[in-house]
Amino acid sequence: MDMIDTFDIRVGIQTGNILITLVSYINAMNKLEANEPDEANSEFVMDIGKLYTDMTAEEKRYALVHVAPIWYSRFYCKWLRYTRECEELGKTAPLWMTFRDLSETSEKLLAALVKHFDPIYSYTDAKVQAALDKTLSITDQVRFNKGVGGRGEAYFSDDEKETIYNIMKTAGEEDLRKYGVL
Known part of the structure; x- marks a missing residue:
């Protein structure tokens, strides 16, 4: 965080439902x-002291x-x-920013992004819409994944979901709900 403060770097954090995030991660x-x-094998998010390629399917799920x-x-904490x-x-x-913001209110999110990252320049709503339209028109170059609703819910058992939520809420349940993680 010191580097961010020293150079006044503006940061954006995109969040998504933790269950969907975990399914995307394992995929x-x-x-x-x-x-x-x-x-x-160089990934560390699921490190249990074994190389990923040496883990059994049961160990990966654990x-x-x-x-x-x-x-x-x-x-998140x-x-x-x-x-x-x-x-x-x-x-x-x-x-x-939530994944829902990106998929449901992309114009509003884009306006918030340009205001956050370039606060000196003011972009008209028309410019924001034109940029969004141009981006969405080049589908061969831009992957806009709207996600598959419910896949996180379907992937995990009720006990697994409870374990995940109990771990995650320690970071700040109210904020994580507000930001679409829980």
Whole structure:
């Protein structure tokens, strides 16, 4: 955070439902394992003292439910603390964005992004809309994943969900609900 403060770097943090985030993560890890095993083995979010490629399917699931949420909880806790500090000291706080904002109100989010990252220049609503339209028109170059509703809920058992939520809420349940993580 010192580097951010020293150089007045503006930060944006995008959040999503933790269950969907974890399913996306395990899917990406499995893809890495198949295509770039060394990359999969260098990951640390699910580290249980074994290389990812040496873990059994049961160990991977255990790590996904019991270890990865600890990493995410620590990540969010750190940024939530920093956000509060910025607000208390009158510094520019990180811009928190939810995946839902991106998929449902992209024009509003884009306007908030340009205002946050370039506060000196003022963009008209027409310019923001034109930029968004142009971006969305080049579908061969821009991947805009709207997600699959419910896949996180379907992937985990009720006990696994309870474990994940109990770990995650330690970072700040109210804020994590506000930002769409829980």
